[in-house]
Amino acid sequence: MKILVIGGGNMGLTYAKSIGKNLKSSQISILEKDNTKIEELRNTTSFSIYSNYTECVSNSEYILLAVKPQVAELVLEQVAALVHSNQIIISIMAGITIKTIFNILQVPKIVRAMPNLPSQVGYGVTGYYTTPKLAKEDLLAIELILGTTGSISLVKSEDQIDAITALSGSGPAYVLYFMQAMIEQAETFGFTSKEAKSIVLNTFLGTTKLFENSELSASTWMDRVTSKGGTTYAALTSFNKDNIANHIKKGTQAAYNRAKELAKK
Numbered sequence: 001m002k003i004l005v006i007g008g009g010n011m012g013l014t015y016a017k018s019i020g021k022n023l024k025s026s027q028i029s030i031l032e033k034d035n036t037k038i039e040e041l042r043n044t045t046s047f048s049i050y051s052n053y054t055e056c057v058s059n060s061e062y063i064l065l066a067v068k069p070q071v072a073e074l075v076l077e078q079v080a081a082l083v084h085s086n087q088i089i090i091s092i093m094a095g096i097t098i099k100t101i102f103n104i105l106q107v108p109k110i111v112r113a114m115p116n117l118p119s120q121v122g123y124g125v126t127g128y129y130t131t132p133k134l135a136k137e138d139l140l141a142i143e144l145i146l147g148t149t150g151s152i153s154l155v156k157s158e159d160q161i162d163a164i165t166a167l168s169g170s171g172p173a174y175v176l177y178f179m180q181a182m183i184e185q186a187e188t189f190g191f192t193s194k195e196a197k198s199i200v201l202n203t204f205l206g207t208t209k210l211f212e213n214s215e216l217s218a219s220t221w222m223d224r225v226t227s228k229g230g231t232t233y234a235a236l237t238s239f240n241k242d243n244i245a246n247h248i249k250k251g252t253q254a255a256y257n258r259a260k261e262l263a264k265k
Contacts, residue, residue, distance in 0.1 A: 001026040001141065004060035006075060008032035008041050008049075011092055012066030014120045016047055018148035029056050057082035062145065065091040065101075069262070072096045076104040083107050088138060090145065094165065095262030098131060098158060108133035111142055114164045115149060117172045124150030125171075127164030129157065162263060166256035174248065179204060 003019060005012045008030045016028050029048040032038050041049045050056040057063065057079055067075050072093050083089070088109040091101055098110050113128035126146050130139065146152045155161060179200050186196035211221065226232045239245070 001145075002029075002059065002061045003027065003064060003145070004029045004031060004056050004062070005064045005066055006031045006079070007066035007068075008034075008037050009066065009068075010120065011115065012064070013041075013045075014115075014149060015064055015066065015092075015145075016045070018119070018122065019145060020047070022148040023144060029060065031056055053078050053082055058084070060087065062088050062090060062141070064145075065089065065093055067093060069093050069095050072100075073104070076101060080105050085109075088134070088142070090142070094169070095259065097263050098129070102131075109138060112158060112161055113146055114161050114169050115146075116168045119149035122150055125164075125168035126150065126152045127155050127161055127168065128152065129155050129161055159260075162256055162259035165259040166252050169259075170252075170255045174251070175204070 001023060003016075003026055005016045005028065008016075012030065016030055019026050020028050027048075029050060030041060030045075031050045031053065032041060033051060035051075038049055038051055041047065048056070063079070063083065065072070065075065083105055085107050086109075087107060088111065089101060089105060089107060090111045090113060091098075092113050092115055094114070096112075098112050101110050101112075102108075108131060111128055111130045111134070113126050115124050115126040118124045119126065126149065128142070128146055130142065134142070143152060153164070155164060182200045182203075183193075183196045186199055187193060191199065211218065214221070216224075222232075222236065226236060
């Protein structure tokens with residue numbers, strides 16, 4: 001596989017490293033425009049680093065677009081004259097639709113994907129949608145490429161990319177929000193910052209492993225750990241009184257609505 005990553009920032013570099021680690025036979029190049037970043041990439045990675053589109057776009061089989069959405073149109077316009085119909089375009093640019101990409105590039109094989117922050121450590125969740133022009137072998141290749149950063153999910157429609165954005169894309173911030181609140185409370189109980197982080201982190205890690213290795217629902221596990229009149233009961237009663245679950249749903253809906261707004265721009 002000849003893979004070109006356009007954009008050497010956090011997510012672009014994450015994919016380059018993950019692909020290089022898991023798909024050994026791949027030839028990976030990164031195109032970056034920032035001179036400081038170019039020098040850093042050349043000093044810290046073994047990838048081929050380019051600054052000129054004409055040097056690397058045409059001979060790539062897969063082009064992964066990992067630039068900020070505000071510069072998407074500029075980048076697409078510069079790439080348009082160099083791409084061809086046999087190439088597969090993979091976009092991880094938030095809010096940039098397949099229609100927008102197709103209108104500028106005029107190529108049939110396009111994948112729109114939404115990864116999340118844990119992709120940087122191999123535990124990402126990536127939802128993706130493709131145009132119908134991809135053959136079976138193309139889809140298998142996409143699974144391999146996107147799967148190097150964690151779990152993947154092919155959604156039924158492009159609209160569901162907005163839902164994936166609200167759930168797994170923004171989701172790590174929701175978890176961290178809850179963790180931060182617990183850490184702050186632990187510190188009020190007299191634990192040091194280090195102790196508080198360890199207690200909360202390992203509580204989350206242990207709980208997710210428990211949930212992962214069981215067929216039981218989250219609500220069933222909550223019932224199992226809750227005794228009426230006990231400590232967990234007191235906490236959950238307080239959460240329910242304050243409608244915490246509804247607030248989480250409301251926040252997730254707000255993220256979804258914003259994703260749809262961005263996709264329309």
